[in-house]
Amino acid sequence: MTAAARWGSFPVWRPGPEVRELGEGLAALARGGITEVLGAAGAGRTAVAQGMIAEATRRGEVVAVIDGDDCFDPGSAVRAGAELSRVLWVQCGHRVETALKATDMVLHSGGFGLIVLDLCDMAEGALGRVPISYWHRFRLAVEPTPTALLILSREAVARSCSVRQYALRQEDVAWRGEAPFQLIECLATAAVSRKPMGRAPVSLVAEG
Amino acid sequence: MFACVVGERPGLVELAREFSPLVEEVDARTVVFSVDGLGRLIGDARAIGAAIAGRGVAARVAIAGNPAAAVLAAQSLPGITIIAPGEEARALASIPVMALGAAPEILLTLERWGVRTLGELAALPEMGLVERWGEAGARLRRAALGAGDEFLSVRRPAVEFVQRQELEDSVALLEPLLFLISAQLHDLAAEVQRHGQAARRVTVVLGLEDGSEFRRVLELPFPMRDPKALLKQVQLSLEARPPGAATVAVQVELDAAEPRVVQGGLFLPAVPDPEKLHTLLERLRVLTGPDRVGSPEILDTHRPDAYRMRACAFAQSEPVEEGAAKVRLAFRYFRPPLAARVVMHKGRLLRIVSERVSGEVVRAAGPWRSSGEWWAETAWRRDEWDVVLADETVHRIYLSGERWFLEGSYD
Numbered sequence: 001m002t003a004a005a006r007w008g009s010f011p012v013w014r015p016g017p018e019v020r021e022l023g024e025g026l027a028a029l030a031r032g033g034i035t036e037v038l039g040a041a042g043a044g045r046t047a048v049a050q051g052m053i054a055e056a057t058r059r060g061e062v063v064a065v066i067d068g069d070d071c072f073d074p075g076s077a078v079r080a081g082a083e084l085s086r087v088l089w090v091q092c093g094h095r096v097e098t099a100l101k102a103t104d105m106v107l108h109s110g111g112f113g114l115i116v117l118d119l120c121d122m123a124e125g126a127l128g129r130v131p132i133s134y135w136h137r138f139r140l141a142v143e144p145t146p147t148a149l150l151i152l153s154r155e156a157v158a159r160s161c162s163v164r165q166y167a168l169r170q171e172d173v174a175w176r177g178e179a180p181f182q183l184i185e186c187l188a189t190a191a192v193s194r195k196p197m198g199r200a201p202v203s204l205v206a207e208g
Numbered sequence: 209m210f211a212c213v214v215g216e217r218p219g220l221v222e223l224a225r226e227f228s229p230l231v232e233e234v235d236a237r238t239v240v241f242s243v244d245g246l247g248r249l250i251g252d253a254r255a256i257g258a259a260i261a262g263r264g265v266a267a268r269v270a271i272a273g274n275p276a277a278a279v280l281a282a283q284s285l286p287g288i289t290i291i292a293p294g295e296e297a298r299a300l301a302s303i304p305v306m307a308l309g310a311a312p313e314i315l316l317t318l319e320r321w322g323v324r325t326l327g328e329l330a331a332l333p334e335m336g337l338v339e340r341w342g343e344a345g346a347r348l349r350r351a352a353l354g355a356g357d358e359f360l361s362v363r364r365p366a367v368e369f370v371q372r373q374e375l376e377d378s379v380a381l382l383e384p385l386l387f388l389i390s391a392q393l394h395d396l397a398a399e400v401q402r403h404g405q406a407a408r409r410v411t412v413v414l415g416l417e418d419g420s421e422f423r424r425v426l427e428l429p430f431p432m433r434d435p436k437a438l439l440k441q442v443q444l445s446l447e448a449r450p451p452g453a454a455t456v457a458v459q460v461e462l463d464a465a466e467p468r469v470v471q472g473g474l475f476l477p478a479v480p481d482p483e484k485l486h487t488l489l490e491r492l493r494v495l496t497g498p499d500r501v502g503s504p505e506i507l508d509t510h511r512p513d514a515y516r517m518r519a520c521a522f523a524q525s526e527p528v529e530e531g532a533a534k535v536r537l538a539f540r541y542f543r544p545p546l547a548a549r550v551v552m553h554k555g556r557l558l559r560i561v562s563e564r565v566s567g568e569v570v571r572a573a574g575p576w577r578s579s580g581e582w583w584a585e586t587a588w589r590r591d592e593w594d595v596v597l598a599d600e601t602v603h604r605i606y607l608s609g610e611r612w613f614l615e616g617s618y619d
Contacts (some may be wrong), residue, residue: 077538111484113478113556120619184573184618
């Protein structure tokens with residue numbers, strides 16, 4: 001196994017047939033509402049968001065990525081099929097307050113098809129101190145628009161203000177090749193829709 | 209009717225503007241302008257010609273029913289020439305064909321034919337000229353006949369959009385200062401709009417109490433006319449870098465340009481309004497820092513995490529009609545990379561300790577060795593591992609020199 005083989009085979013996310021909502025891409029998001037994708041590190045939250053970004057930009061929409069912890073990887077977005085020229089990336093320097101202010105500005109500016117607010121690596125204490133009025137403000141701002149606001153975090157932050165909520169959980173990491181030069185073969189995660197909009201809980205499998 | 213004046217600069221255009229706002233500069237010594245409507249003011253065409261010549265700037269003056277005939281007559285005939293409508297061909301007949309400014313090969317051919325004047329050229333059959341020279345042949349014959357249907361290519365006079373206000377009392381706070389600037393911007397934006405133009409640059413000049421002058425020039429990415437958008441730009445700029453003393457004079461100047469023309473698609477996805485987007489970007493830059501907002505662009509290098517921010521410009525576009533892209537596992541960078549301490553035993557990774565991520569290594573793949581750009585300061589050389597920690601998180605770590613770093617995680 002060579003390094004070139006490694007670069008050329010970045011793991012692919014293949015939703016299983018049982019996926020009903022997240023596997024449908026942008027259809028899983030609430031237009032004019034807040035959608036939360038939750039989970040621990042390695043659960044696939046970013047992969048879901050990158051897929052949404054790719055689909056939105058390919059449809060000609062403009063996407064804003066409010067990057068709370070400066071962790072967005074443009075390379076991953078391109079591998080997912082995104083057009084970076086239609087992405088506005090705001091690096092918030094690990095500050096929750098900056099991320100929330102930036103989201104508020106982008107929401108009120110209008111014209112974005114998808115806004116991704118990435119709070120995955122923010123300190124839980126800082127997120128817990130955010131008043132619920134912030135999320136109400138976001139809900140009211142996004143409601144009359146065709147914009148989808150997608151929030152990525154470990155735990156639910158928008159609470160009652162979100163329209164849809166998906167909780168991801170990593171189940172397994174499989175490898176291929178001979179040790180020690182192995183590649184990630186499959187990263188399986190389960191997804192549960194906590195606000196299923198009348199649908200049954202779903203599951204999701206990520207593979208490489 | 210059109211008048212053509214041939215003379216020496218300066219003063220030629222100004223002379224023409226005394227008679228008409230519709231002035232075309234043909235070349236450095238020739239201007240042509242409309243004299244319609246001057247009959248009741250000055251008199252007939254001969255009186256108008258005399259009035260123009262009486263200014264003393266023009267060497268030759270011609271008045272004709274179309275600009276092309278007027279220009280030909282003024283450039284070739286001495287004194288004042290008045291060509292009545294329908295008399296163009298006869299009036300121009302004695303002018304040499306050289307005056308038409310045709311291509312050298314056409315003039316050479318005409319010379320070989322023995323055609324030396326416009327009258328002789330006009331006598332040639334039109335179809336024959338078209339067969340030989342195409343549209344150029346027909347155009348030459350029309351010019352020789354003094355028949356032209358061209359419009360004047362009018363150049364607007366340069367207008368300055370400036371307002372200055374001297375204050376009775378000095379203003380120290382930004383808010384009342386912006387109130388004054390807002391009033392001037394609204395007036396100037398309306399004036400710019402009346403001229404069918406938009407602002408591409410805003411210059412704010414503040415006279416300060418200490419006698420110095422504060423100047424701020426805002427280059428706009430595209431011409432704008434919305435005074436609110438312009439005011440927001442000025443506000444953000446002044447808030448970021450305010451003047452150092454109280455203000456006693458306010459001057460706002462707009463540099464005008466042709467307005468932006470955009471054809472939007474009714475059935476295409478909406479994009480941010482350019483004026484609002486520009487304001488949004490400025491506000492975000494103030495909030496986060498100048499280099500932290502933009503569209504990412506991946507650099508053409510193998511160096512990990514190589515990207516740059518470039519200016520955003522979103523236009524409506526058709527959807528890409530390709531099949532659905534594969535959703536891949538994504539990577540999340542720690543920026544900057546986290547310094548880590550790695551415990552190893554007989555070449556095996558046992559434990560990672562860092563500021564944010566620590567744990568026993570359950571599985572590791574690597575090292576994957578890479579290096580590059582040895583010729584530049586950005587040279588790198590490192591060994592990478594993908595590791596699964598006990599808490600099931602998957603990370604990428606690397607060894608650069610003697611130091612370990614945690615680069616990011618798979619998610």
